[in-house]
Amino acid sequence: MKKLSIITMLCLSVTFAFADVTADLDIGTFFTEEQQAAVISGDIIPQMWIKYNAKSENSVESISIPRTKYNDEDFSVYEVVTDERFFIPYQLTDESKMTFYNTLTSYSGLKGMQYYSRRAGKPALLIKKCYRVKSLSDEKSPDITYDKIEPKISNMFLQKDNKLGTLYFRNELFNEGDNFVMVNTCVVPITKALFTINDKNEYKIYSFFIYDANAGGYFCYSFQVLRVKLDSVLKSGMMSPTTFSNRLRASTVHLYKMLGTDKSDKLNPWTGKYDKY
DSSP states (O other), X not given: OHHHHHHHHHHHHHHHHHTTOSOOSSHHHHOOHHHHHHHHTTOOXXXXXXXXXXXXXXXXXXXXXXXXXXXOSOGGGOSEEEXXXXXXXXXXXXXXXXXXXHHHTOGGGGTTOEEEETTTTEEEEOEEEEEEESSTTOOOBOOOOOSSOOSEEEEEEEEEETTTEEEEEEEEEEEETTEEEEEEEEOSOOEETTEEOOOTTOEEEEEEEEEETTTTEEEEEEEEEEOOSOHHHHHTXXXXXXXXXXXXXXXXXXXXXXXXXXXXXXXXXTTTSSOOO
């Protein structure tokens, strides 16, 4: 009987240890109170980290990504991690919610996105082409204008940029009430020069949009993670975390633009830092 009780207690301990592994989809999951106040005032809060930190550009010692049912994965195995927090003022109605939804799936609208080029010391074109496709072998397809918000939709799009070349992403958009979660997964390997950086499904971008009626807008948390197959690429400093942090900021500023707000003055996430080669 005593032995049975011990086994029961052990089983309960394991159950409690694995219960609640993922966090709820709310503001407190992604933002501290200080961060909430900062982004409402207009700040965009970036972080970046790369394994080995060869160029001494890591802004933090590590990045702990809040884990939800939409990103239930161990991200500590990724060699590059960047994230940022920001706030989009947005008066939500049935009509404006539909507009927000269709903006998130406007793949053709990503064409022309700019990023801050450290080498040039000014904004430069990042995305040369972007459009929806139905498969890896499919031709260009028009964006879909949705008239109903679904719990989940999935699309694929092609993106050609001046940093990573032609990439294909699987886009998944989830809806919970007034909140949205967008997941972009690169479904092809990334190659650079003679190097294969990673395998398919090893470059991911997540965006969480949590609406707060009292604040009058969306609290947004975005992060991207990248696997890197070759330690030599990391140890040599051939790859920099700013490359990906600048990409993430480019998408943030472009989203503001698509929603009618000019944030081009914030295109450089690291003003006055990491500008020397």
